[in-house]
Amino acid sequence: MTNDKRFSLPHTAAVASLLLLIAVSLSWELWIAPLREGGSWLALKALPLCLPLRGIFKGRVYTFQYCSMFILIYFAEAVMRLFDASVASRWCAAAALLCSSVFFVSCLAFVKQARKAAKGV
Template sequence: MSDATLPPTVAWTRALAVSSVLALIVLGLAWELWLAPTGRGTLAWKVLPLAIPLAGLMKNRMYTYRWVSLFVWVYFIEGVVRATSDRGPSAALAVIEVVLCLTLFTACAVHVRWRLRHAKEAVS
């Protein structure tokens, strides 16, 4: 399915998913390197796995949307733990991480659902 044949709602969820992953990468790097660093900034490596699904999301691969909707919960758990245990700016950054994770999950789930619905309508 090319970009030209995507309904606007599917294209919108795709853009939201890609934006959420990019925002999680930027947040993770900024958090661990400048805003509220822990240790020597080695926790910045935690964003590296987020770069893996970017290609699949941009190529609109359905499989990527499915596994990212499960994979994002690792970052959600980290955000919840740090939001409740950290103090200062780190707790606020953790809340932002939780919101971005929920946004990414919702975008992926809705994207898959709408794409499957659109595929069924195209066959009928």
């Protein structure tokens, strides 16, 4: 097993859940259940999720730290939209809720693992 933190379970889970959240956000607002017929400008909400991708891929602790707070906005939106009238929108909200939850927990685990490695424990 390698000591590189980028190949750890928390890192892999964070990368996968962030990419899935971007995919869910785009498909939700463009094709599956847009607020308006033909797509919605809310698809732009996926753009801020793309900004920390480089730091997440490289395993930068600072990026994981601020993303753990940043992702809570998407978590809150997913919780609110779980009560939407459309079934398709509720499924998308559930998927976004799962992805944001996994990403949040993965960020915390990654930062904890990095701090433990920095202390040499």
